[in-house]
Every structure is written in structure tokens, then in C-alpha cells.
Amino acid sequence: MSxxxxxxxxVLAGSMVSAFDIGALGRNFWALTVDGLTYGSIYxxxxxxxxxxxxxxxxxxxxxSEIFMFGMFGQYAxxxxxxxxxxxxxxxxxxxxxxxxxxxxxxxxxxxxxxxAVGLERVAYRPLRRRGAPALVFLITAIGASFVLQEFxxxxxxxxxxxxxGGVNAQQPIRLVQATAQFxxxxxxxxxVEIVIVVAALGxxxxxxxxxxxxxxxxxxxxxxxxxxxxxxxxxxxxxxxMLTFLVGGLLAGAxxxxxxxxxxxxxxxxxxxxxxxxxxAAAVLGGIGNLRGALLGGLLLGVMELYGQALFGTEWRDVxxxxxxxxxLMFRPTGILGESLGxxxx
Amino acid sequence: MSTETxxxxxxxxxxxxxxxxxxxxxxPRQTQxxxxxxxxxxxxxxxxLRPPVLTTVGTDFGGVLAQxxxxxxxxxxxxxxxxxAGLLDLGYVGFYAVGAYTVGLITSPDSPWRVHGLDPHWAWxxxxxxxxxxxxxxxxxxxxxxxxxxxDYLAIVTLGFGEIVRLLADNLxxxxxxxxxxxxIAYPVVGTSSTRPTGVFSAGNTAHPVNSGTAWFWLSLVxxxxxxxxxxxxxxxxxxxxxxxxxxxxxxxxxxxxxxxKFKLWAFLIGASIGGLSGALYAGQVQFVVPTTFNVIxxxxxxxxxxxxxxxxxxxxxxGAFIVVYLxxxxxxxxNLFGIPINGNxxxxxxxxxxxxxxxxxxxxxxxxxxxxxxxxxxxxxxxxAAARRAATALxxxxxxxxxxxx
Numbered sequence: 001m002s003x004x005x006x007x008x009x010x011v012l013a014g015s016m017v018s019a020f021d022i023g024a025l026g027r028n029f030w031a032l033t034v035d036g037l038t039y040g041s042i043y044x045x046x047x048x049x050x051x052x053x054x055x056x057x058x059x060x061x062x063x064x065s066e067i068f069m070f071g072m073f074g075q076y077a078x079x080x081x082x083x084x085x086x087x088x089x090x091x092x093x094x095x096x097x098x099x100x101x102x103x104x105x106x107x108x109x110x111x112x113x114x115x116x117a118v119g120l121e122r123v124a125y126r127p128l129r130r131r132g133a134p135a136l137v138f139l140i141t142a143i144g145a146s147f148v149l150q151e152f153x154x155x156x157x158x159x160x161x162x163x164x165x166g167g168v169n170a171q172q173p174i175r176l177v178q179a180t181a182q183f184x185x186x187x188x189x190x191x192x193v194e195i196v197i198v199v200a201a202l203g204x205x206x207x208x209x210x211x212x213x214x215x216x217x218x219x220x221x222x223x224x225x226x227x228x229x230x231x232x233x234x235x236x237x238x239x240x241x242x243m244l245t246f247l248v249g250g251l252l253a254g255a256x257x258x259x260x261x262x263x264x265x266x267x268x269x270x271x272x273x274x275x276x277x278x279x280x281x282a283a284a285v286l287g288g289i290g291n292l293r294g295a296l297l298g299g300l301l302l303g304v305m306e307l308y309g310q311a312l313f314g315t316e317w318r319d320v321x322x323x324x325x326x327x328x329x330l331m332f333r334p335t336g337i338l339g340e341s342l343g344x345x346x347x
Numbered sequence: 348m349s350t351e352t353x354x355x356x357x358x359x360x361x362x363x364x365x366x367x368x369x370x371x372x373x374x375p376r377q378t379q380x381x382x383x384x385x386x387x388x389x390x391x392x393x394x395x396l397r398p399p400v401l402t403t404v405g406t407d408f409g410g411v412l413a414q415x416x417x418x419x420x421x422x423x424x425x426x427x428x429x430x431x432a433g434l435l436d437l438g439y440v441g442f443y444a445v446g447a448y449t450v451g452l453i454t455s456p457d458s459p460w461r462v463h464g465l466d467p468h469w470a471w472x473x474x475x476x477x478x479x480x481x482x483x484x485x486x487x488x489x490x491x492x493x494x495x496x497x498x499d500y501l502a503i504v505t506l507g508f509g510e511i512v513r514l515l516a517d518n519l520x521x522x523x524x525x526x527x528x529x530x531x532i533a534y535p536v537v538g539t540s541s542t543r544p545t546g547v548f549s550a551g552n553t554a555h556p557v558n559s560g561t562a563w564f565w566l567s568l569v570x571x572x573x574x575x576x577x578x579x580x581x582x583x584x585x586x587x588x589x590x591x592x593x594x595x596x597x598x599x600x601x602x603x604x605x606x607x608x609k610f611k612l613w614a615f616l617i618g619a620s621i622g623g624l625s626g627a628l629y630a631g632q633v634q635f636v637v638p639t640t641f642n643v644i645x646x647x648x649x650x651x652x653x654x655x656x657x658x659x660x661x662x663x664x665x666x667g668a669f670i671v672v673y674l675x676x677x678x679x680x681x682x683n684l685f686g687i688p689i690n691g692n693x694x695x696x697x698x699x700x701x702x703x704x705x706x707x708x709x710x711x712x713x714x715x716x717x718x719x720x721x722x723x724x725x726x727x728x729x730x731x732x733a734a735a736r737r738a739a740t741a742l743x744x745x746x747x748x749x750x751x752x753x754x
Contacts, residue, residue: 060499127711135498136435140654141710143437143647147703155697274643278510281503316518323507323514330504331492 025311030186032307038194038263040303041201045256046280047287047295048208049117049249055225055290056245059125059135062142065277066149067117067250071257072268073153074112075105077165079174086172098176102196102258105176110254117250118243120145126239146274153270166270173265197259204255205296208248212292221245225290275319279306282326288336297337368721373733391568394561403673405680405691407553409560411673413632416567417625418668422652423574423661424621429650430658430720431582432614433594434494435502437646438509442619444641445485446626448516448523449478451636454533457524470533471631475624482623483616490615494608497597509643517638528637532630538562550634563632570628574621575661581617582661590614594659644699651702655709657716666718674698 025032046068053061082101084091093101124145128138157166165171177196181189212218223231224241232238260276261268279302287298302322309321329336371379393401394409402408421443428436452460453474465473493504516523523529538547545551547562581587589610592600601607630636648671656667675698681691709716 060503124707131711133710133714136433136502137710137714139435139499139502140650141707143650144703144706144710147647147699148707151697151700151703155700278503278506282507285503314518316514320511320514320518323511326507327493327504330496330500334496334500 021312025308028188028311030188032311033304034185034188034190034194036304036307037300038197038303039306040283040300041198041205042256042260042263042299043276043280043283043303044205044296044299045201045252045259046276047284047299048205048292049253050281050284051287051289051292051295052212052221052245052249054284055292056221056242057125057129059138060142060281061120061246061249062139062277063120063124063145063149064117064249064253065273065280066146067113067120067273068253068257068260068277068280069153069270069273070116070149071109071113071250071254072261072272073157073165073171073257074254075109075258075261076171076174076268077112077161078105078108079176080164081108084174084176086174090175090178093176101176102262106200106255106258109257110251113254113257114247114250116149117246117253120149121243121246129242150270150274169269170266170272171268173261173268175265177262193262197262200255200259204252208252209292211248217244278326279319279322282322282329285326285334285336286329288338291336291338294336294338301337364718365721387568387572391565394564395556397556403676403679405695406676407558407560409558409564411560411676413560413563413567414676415669415672416564416571417628417632418649418652418672419571419665420567420574420625420628421622421649422656422664422668423571423578424618424625425649425653426656426658426661426664427578427581427590427621428614428618429653430660430664431587431594432590432611434611434614435498436505436615436618437502437650438489438505438507438512438643439618439622439649440641440643440646441489441505441509441512442482442486442622443626443629443645443649444512444516444636444638445482445619446478446623447630447636447641448529448626449481449623450474450627450630451529451532452523453477455524455529456531457527457529459521465533467533468536471535471627474533475627478627478630479620479623482626483620485623486616486619487612489619490612494611494615506643506646509646513638513641513643516641523638526638528635530635532634532636534631534634548631550632559632563628567625567628570624571665574624578617578621578661586610586613648702651706653716654706655717657718657720659720660716660718663716663718663720667716671702674701 046064049064049067050061053059053064079101082104084101091098124141125138128141153166154168155166158164177193179191179193181191182195183190210218212221220231220236220241221244223234223236224238228238231241280299283298283302284295285298286302287294287296302325305325306318306322310318313321374382394412397408403411421439424442425436425439428434428439450471452458453462454465454470455461462470462473489505489508493501493508496504517526520526534546534548534550536546536548539545542554543549543552547557548559548566550559552559552562582590589600589605589607592603592605593607593610597607652667652671653664654667655670656665657663675695678689678691678694681689681694683689684691713719
């Protein structure tokens with residue numbers, strides 16, 4: 001019923017505001033696909049954080065979007081420490097040095113986000129687990145933590161850094177990379193930023209997949225996801241696994257923070273994680289929450305579909321497309337495309 | 348001996364809150380009103396008396412109390428959904444928006460849907476029932492597909508819906524006025540005089556002591572009492588018992604024959620219409636609506652009021668609403684507190700930080716809230732409590748006698 005209403009809203013808006021433009025989708029199909037995959041791979045990285053924590057704890061870590069935001073600020077602070085300052089022009093460092101600087105910034109972002117995620121787990125969630133609190137208590141705590149992390153960057157961080165970081169406004173971008181076209185794909189041009197984002201995200205996703213499926217630590221995570229009690233009896237330290245899960249999710253969110261600022265340089269803002277976090281959660285659900293590869297698939301799909309929707313209905317409908325997609329998936333296939341559960345993954 | 352279970356209500360380990368509760372629950376209905384009405388009148392007189400301890404410095408006290416009135420209504424409505432039926436709704440601000448926008452769309456000159464020919468004196472009042480009805484319908488629309496989901500999933504979906512409502516208001520500029528919002532929304536024009544040419548409810552009425560804030564506060568107080576009575580009656584009826592059953596264990600409730608989906612939908616619908624009522628008040632008071640007011644972060648603030656106050660406790664959540672509204676306003680414009688110089692405006696800015704910390708700490712040490720609900724005997728509660736108290740007192744006397752004899 002609501003879906004019909006929303007669809008009606010779209011058509012109404014399409015006819016009244018801008019034409020309901022199937023032509024635009026057809027003309028820009030490849031460009032939209034490339035851009036969608038770029039965004040999608042960022043969503044996928046953040047989605048892995050949601051999915052891992054959900055798989056192990058059956059908890060929606062609502063504050064994960066703020067971990068991502070910390071990642072954005074972390075890489076920005078790293079670049080500032082390296083001596084870069086915000087300016088209108090792109091820095092010309094040569095390919096090799098640019099890659100080195102980007103890697104250092106990424107490590108900085110990952111460290112900040114990973115640390116924040118582990119800290120969050122320690123301060124907010126662990127006391128609740130000790131008390132055996134019900135699920136809604138965790139969710140409310142997560143909302144509280146989300147407030148705290150956002151407002152920390154909003155008000156406290158500018159005080160600590162003399163106004164260089166945080167505050168009401170978005171950070172002035174530090175442009176290390178100038179987007180330049182590299183090759184053509186269909187009728188779309190693919191630029192270096194898009195290549196870097198997709199390659200880095202896929203590489204990290206692959207590494208995470210190997211980590212979870214082929215290492216001792218990963219086996220521990222899967223064991224706890226499958227059956228916490230038995231895993232504990234078999235000598236797996238549950239607390240350590242949980243910490244590790246938050247750490248991995250945080251590291252990936254931190255990396256996503258750097259990649260996102262390459263695509264959207266002006267997005268470094270205290271409230272900049274919120275919507276992206278919900279979209280990444282939607283991606284995790286779309287692929288099957290608790291399923292690592294599902295998060296990757298869901299992220300890419302969401303990124304692409306969101307941009308197709310934007311082409312059809314207009315830019316202002318982009319977020320609505322993502323939300324409607326989330327609602328539709330939850331209502332009709334809550335287990336997602338690949339089905340849920342980290343525990344049921346191949347042992 | 349079995350008498351021990353009977354003595355439990357009068358056992359000495361009862362806290363102050365429980366003693367007050369027991370005393371209140373055993374009072375006859377008439378006496379409760381006899382105590383309640385003067386208390387409400389005293390609260391209503393707050394903006395006129397302006398006690399120096401409470402009065403805000405930087406913002407008008409009447410205005411703060413008007414805002415409190417709206418938040419109290421929101422908290423009561425959200426409490427029906429979250430506290431009584433146990434459905435975590437993170438998109439409650441959507442209903443607030445629907446209520447406010449309905450009034451705006453019917454009465455604002457900027458609106459393409461403006462109903463012409465309404466007497467401007469009564470336009471707001473005419474729009475009020477429409478707003479409540481439309482919000483109830485929107486609750487039905489939101490609830491019927493989503494209430495199949497449970498727990499966390501329901502929370503996220505309602506969050507999505509809340510955001511969609513705002514985005515619709517923002518994007519459908521031909522229908523809702525878009526980002527520019529709707530201005531000059533109608534308000535009840537009553538009590539016009541030479542000092543108040545546009546009536547007491549007008550935003551232009553800044554006269555002392557009954558300014559527009561005070562007038563809206565009184566109106567919302569009346570509505571709060573009405574809504575509390577209705578919700579209280581529901582709580583003590585079959586519907587309320589069904590909600591409690593669903594909240595405690597949905598599967599068990601279903602097996603015991605409670606049509607859970609139907610009652611969840613009722614909770615959503617009733618919660619939504621109370622939210623819409625509050626939204627209509629907001630639109631009338633501010634006479635201006637704009638999409639950014641209905642940001643999802645407000646939902647969190649409403650939830651904060653309910654969780655702080657104590658989910659399921661109607662009066663508790665009103666106190667929660669008071670804390671959420673009053674605390675930031677208390678600091679605005681204040682330069683010293685107990686002689687210590689402070690920058691009040693800056694402290695007021697930290698409200699989300701403070702409420703975030705409060706939520707986290709509360710969930711660890713007192714997840715039931717500051718004024719937790721106690722599960723009461725709902726139907727024949729008063730009689731049972733009275734009987735229990737009589738028995739308890741009698742038993743205590745007897746025990747004392749026995750103890751004395753034994754010595």
C-alpha cells in the first residue's frame with residue numbers, strides 16, 4: 001500500500017517537476033553504471049562492518065556510520081600531519097608519491113576508525129553484554145553512541161585542534177588526485193579516481209574474505225557466529241573475537257572513509273556518515289545480513305540501482321530510492337539475496 | 348507460610364517511588380482527581396508565576412513550556428508504540444511532520460491545497476481533526492506493511508520511512524512548498540483586545556504575562572489531560588493487556604490468542620495520531636513549517652524523552668519530555684550557575700552530546716529509565732491493591748503481636 005503511494009509520488013513528481021526520464025537512463029547507462037559501482041564499492045566496505053558485527057552478535061551497530069565518519073576525519077588529519085593543507089588546486093606529486101601518500105592517509109583513517117570501533121565496543125556494548133541486556137537496549141545505546149561521536153566531532157574536536165578539524169562546516173578538501181579520464185567503457189569515460197576506488201575496495205574486500213575464510217582468526221569469528229556457546233567450549237575467546245570483529249569492521253570503514261573523500265572531496269562533515277551508514281546497512285541487508293560476500297554484492301547493487309533511480313526520477317530522489325529499496329528488501333526478502341549468516345558459510 | 352506473599356506489598360524494603368505508587372493506586376478515582384486537578388492547575392500557572400528557580404533566562408519561559416507541551420504529547424504517543432506495545436519506532440518524527448504539514452497545507456496561503464472560504468478565526472481548529480485523521484491513516488499505511496518485521500529491522504525500516512516523509516516534503520515542491528516551507532499558517536484567533544490585536548495564540552502576542560507561548564502551553568495541557576485519560580483507559584482495557592502481552596513475548600501472545608498484528612497496528616495508529624496532534628499544535632504555534640524541522644535526529648530526541656522517562660510509564664515520559672526540552676533551554680543565555688561563571692549558550696549547544704551520554708549511561712545502569720513503569724494489575728487493579736493493603740496492614744499488626752507474645 002505504502003509502496004503504491006510512494007510510486008504514485010514518484011510519478012506525480014516526475015510529471016510535475018521533471019520529466020520521468022527513461023531516455024536519460026538509456027543515454028547515460030554506462031556512465032551511471034561506472035559511477036554506481038564506484039559508490040557501491042564504498043557502500044560495500046562499510047556494509048562489511050555491519051554484517052560482521054551482526055553475524056557475531058546479532059546486533060545492528062547503529063553507530064557504525066559514525067565510525068566511517070571518523071575514518072574520513074582520520075585520513076584528513078593524517079594528510080594534514082604530512083604537511084598538506086586545504087587548497088583549491090590539486091597537488092602535483094607524481095603518480096608514485098601520490099599513491100604512497102594515499103596509502104599513508106588510508107592507514108591513518110583505518111587506525112582512527114578501527115580504534116574508535118574497538119573503543120565503542122569496550123565502552124558501550126561490553127557492559128551491556130555483561131548484563132545480558134535485551135536487543136533494544138543495545139540499539140538505544142548505539143543511538144546514544146552515534147550522538148556522542150557526531151557531537152564530539154561537531155563541538156569538541158575543533159577545540160582540541162584549534163579549529164583545524166571538525167566543527168559545523170565540512171572540511172575544505174585536500175585534493176591529492178585530480179580526476180582525469182583514463183579510458184572509455186561503453187559510452188562512458190572512466191577516470192583514475194573511479195579506478196582507484198573500485199580496485200582498492202575490491203582488494204580490501206578480497207583480503208577480508210580470505211581473512212574470514214582462511215585464517216585462524218577468521219575461523220574463530222565464524223565459530224562464534226555459528227554457535228557462541230560451543231565456540232567458547234572449544235576454546236575460542238568470545239570477547240577477543242568480538243573485539244576483532246569490531247576492529248575489522250572499523251578498519252574497512254576507515255578505508256572507505258578515504259575512498260569516499262576521493263569521490264566526494266567536500267563530504268568530510270560531522271553528520272556526513274549518517275545517510276551513507278543507512279545506505280550501507282541497506283546494502284548489507286540487500287545482500288543478506290551476516291553474509292560477507294552478500295555485503296559486497298549488496299553494496300555494488302545498491303550503488304548502481306541508486307544511480308539508475310536518480311537518472312529516472314531526478315537527483316533529489318536518490319536517497320529515497322535507497323530507502324525504498326531497503327524497505328522493499330526487508331519486507332519481501334529479509335534474508336537478502338545470498339541469505340544470511342556468517343556461521344553457515346563454508347567452514 | 349503462604350501469608351508471606353500477601354505481606355510483600357507492605358514489606359519494609361519498598362522504595363519511596365513504590366510507596367507513592369501504592370498509595371496513589373489505592374486512592375479512589377474521585378480522590379485522585381481531587382489531588383490531580385490542583386497539581387495540574389499549579390503546573391498551568393507556572394508561566395504566569397514564573398518561579399525564579401525554574402524560569403529560563405535566554406528564551407521565553409512560556410515558549411519553552413509550549414514546546415514542552417508538544418514534546419509531552421509526542422512522548423505520550425511514542426510511549427504507546429515503544430513503551431506499551433514494545434515496537435521501536437525511529438521514524439516517529441514522520442507523523443509529527445504529517446500533522447504539521449496537514450495544517451500547513453490546508454491553511455497556508457503558500458499552499459496549492461489551501462482550502463478557501465475557511466473563516467481564519469477557526470481555520471486551525473477545522474484543520475486539527477483532519478490532521479489527526481490523516482496522521483492516523485499514515486500510521487496505518489506505514490504500519491500495515493512494516494509491522495511484520497520485528498525488533499531491529501522494524502526500527503531501521505521506520506527510520507527509513509521517517510526520512511522518506513521529510514524527503515517527500517522537500518522534493519515534492521509543487522505539492523508541499525518544498526524547501527521554502529509553508530508560512531502564515533492559521534492559528535486560533537481568540538481573545539483579541541487592544542493590547543493583543545491578533546489574539547492570544549498569535550506569534551505576535553508577546554504581552555505579559557499571557558503571551559502566545561503560555562496560551563499554547565495551556566491548550567496543550569488540556570490536550571495532554573484528554574489524551575492521558577484516553578490512553579490510560581486503553582491501558583486498562585483489553586487493548587492495553589494485549590499490548591503488554593505483545594511487548595513481553597510476541598509469540599506467546601499470538602499462541603494465547605491475541606491477534607498481534609491487529610493490536611500492533613492499533614498501537615501504531617494511536618501513537619501516530621497523537622504525534623499528528625502535536626504536529627498540528629507545532630504548525631499553529633510557529634505558523635511556519637519547513638522540511639528540515641522534521642529531521643530524523645528529532646525522532647531520536649523523542650525516543651530519548653521516552654527512554655529517559657521510563658518506557659511504559661505515561662507520567663514518566665512526560666517528565667522525560669520536560670528534561671529533553673527544558674535542560675538545553677535552562678542553559679541558554681545563562682552566564683553563571685550558583686555563582687560559577689559559565690557560558691550557557693555553549694552548554695546548550697552540547698545537548699545532543701549530553702543526551703547521547705545520558706542514553707549510554709542509562710542503558711548500562713538503569714535501562715528501565717528514571718521513572719520506570721511497574722506492571723500493574725490492570726483490570727480490577729484498584730480493588731486488588733486496596734485489598735492487598737488492608738490485608739498487609741492487618742497482617743503486620745498481627746505479626747507484631749505474635750512477635751511480642753513470643754518475647
